[in-house]
Amino acid sequence: MLNDDELATHRQELRRGTVVAACLVLLQQPNYGYALLTALEDAGFAVDANTLYPLLRRLEKQGLLTAEWNTDESRPRKFYVTSSEGAALARTLAADWNQLTTAFTALTEKP
Amino acid sequence: MLNDDELATHRQELRRGTVVAACLVLLQQPNYGYALLTALEDAGFAVDANTLYPLLRRLEKQGLLTAEWNTDESRPRKFYVTSSEGAALARTLAADWNQLTTAFTALTEKP
Numbered sequence: 001m002l003n004d005d006e007l008a009t010h011r012q013e014l015r016r017g018t019v020v021a022a023c024l025v026l027l028q029q030p031n032y033g034y035a036l037l038t039a040l041e042d043a044g045f046a047v048d049a050n051t052l053y054p055l056l057r058r059l060e061k062q063g064l065l066t067a068e069w070n071t072d073e074s075r076p077r078k079f080y081v082t083s084s085e086g087a088a089l090a091r092t093l094a095a096d097w098n099q100l101t102t103a104f105t106a107l108t109e110k111p
Numbered sequence: 112m113l114n115d116d117e118l119a120t121h122r123q124e125l126r127r128g129t130v131v132a133a134c135l136v137l138l139q140q141p142n143y144g145y146a147l148l149t150a151l152e153d154a155g156f157a158v159d160a161n162t163l164y165p166l167l168r169r170l171e172k173q174g175l176l177t178a179e180w181n182t183d184e185s186r187p188r189k190f191y192v193t194s195s196e197g198a199a200l201a202r203t204l205a206a207d208w209n210q211l212t213t214a215f216t217a218l219t220e221k222p
Contacts, residue, residue: 002173002196007203010131014204017125018211025218044214062113085113092118093125094219100129101212103155107136108205 019047020055021097024090027065030081056080064089130158130166132208135201138176141192167191175200 022045026036033053040047047055059065064086070079082090133156137147148163170176175197181190193201 002175002200006173007200010128010200010204011207012128013131014128014207015211016128017121017123018215020121020124022215022218025215043218044210062117064113089113089118089121093121094215096122096125097212097215099155100126101208104129104133104136104205104208107133107154 015045015047017093018097019045019051020059021090021093023052023055023059024064024082024086024093027080027082028087030079032070032077032079036080059086126156126158128204129208130156130162131170132201132204134163134166134170135175135193135197135204138191138193139198141190143181143188143190147191170197 019040022040022043023036026039026043031039033049033056036056037047037049037052040052056065060067060080063083065080066083067078067080070077130151133151133154134147137150137154142150144160144164144167147167148158148160151158151163167176171178171191174194176191177194178189178191181188
């Protein structure tokens, strides 16, 4: 029997790669972690803070995002923005996703 | 800089959840591992044998696939078929997939 955790894992695995693509698209407008979390949720890519923050650091380390501290307000915030390399990856992932979607649609529509 | 391994990892993460959905759809017709590997590749879901075989055992253990040995031919083969629970998960993943595609399209088409 499939338990709830296993169901959640299958659904998360489907979602995981799309969150990277969604971050890279959304961060073409600079933003900080918490606001991005909200924007992702609003856009239909709900993700835990415990997943998102390490992901942002990983993407920064890979040069897909650049980061800088904004100290204009009383609380300094780290803003991320998608690099040109990150924008290129977003295009690759979008093309892959389209291809996978077309392939899956063809499978499910087979007689 | 994004190296080739990192690029491959991002693309694999996008693909991983989709392979589960594709297996559950394809195995509504019973099939054995190697033939499924070929069918997945033909359908646009290329996957390594080293990834697929453990995945099939995991899906069987979760009750999403059932398996039986076919001994009609000289070489016995383990045939998998999607259970009703597996078919239900395939429908859930297909619905999630549609939702993610709609969400991602909306993001990328934003002005």
